[in-house]
Amino acid sequence: MTDLNKELSDLELDAVFATVRGAEPDLGDDFMARLFADIDAQVPVAAPIVPSKPARIGLIASLFAALGGWAGLGGLTAATAAGLWIGISPPTALDSVSSVIWGDSLTLSVVAADDVLGLEG
């Protein structure tokens, strides 16, 4: 008489496992197509390079750009300051240079020094 309530022996359980074990199932074209579609949808893409929006350039910005931006403006400021300084307080070396170019200063007078009123004709 079969004892239906007695638990399966190791042999019987192994037979159940063996029945279930088997060759890998065929994926089938439809299922494969679904899996490939997932890949196409998931493929990582590099972040697109978005060109920066061209800004509207005003008059001041145009001048600023024409001067060479901050670098150009810095150079211009330094040159202006140097020119102003030379004008206010010229170095001694520069005096002798101007003497060479313009010569010594000459004072001319059309009246005698002691006839300030010009009465003596």
Added chain:
Amino acid sequence: MDMAFDQYAGAPDGALLIAFANGDQTAARLLTVRLAPRALGQAMRMLSDRAESEDVVQEALLRLWKVAPDWRQGEAQVSTWLYRVVANLCTDRLRRRRRSVGLDEIAEPEDDVPSVSEQMVASARMQALTDALAALPDRQAQAVALRHLEGLGNPEIAEIMEISVEAVESLTARGKRALAAILAERKAELGFSDD
């Protein structure tokens, strides 16, 4: 095999996954061709349901594509990772069945059929085993399935389940005993009629 796959012949799974992370779809397709049949087999052996098994494999592979950008080659085997995810997704579904069906119902033996064909026995065994796995605690079901349905060794199962080999041995032993007890009620249906 597809001509497009030739350039990857011999490339390890991890390298293919990294190639996919760099935008190469062909690498992922080859990985699918390599891994999906085994994953589908694993799911079907646990669930005995083709449609559900396909959903599990699709979900597992989707997760794989999502982790691809963070994958570190050499840290883990893609196949080990996939075994783990498929096993987890299957036990999730078995747990849902357990809740919706109830243990009494799934353990109910069918009428004793004296002469059933070999195919019917095979079908009955698959269904009975799936039902029985659903009745086990998740970790026991996973360990038993990986050991006795997938035929993996304990060290590999330990790696998949991220537990010790001793814990695997304990889970499989307890799981087997529980299965033997649960299936006892369906002996005749399973084709066992020892006198």
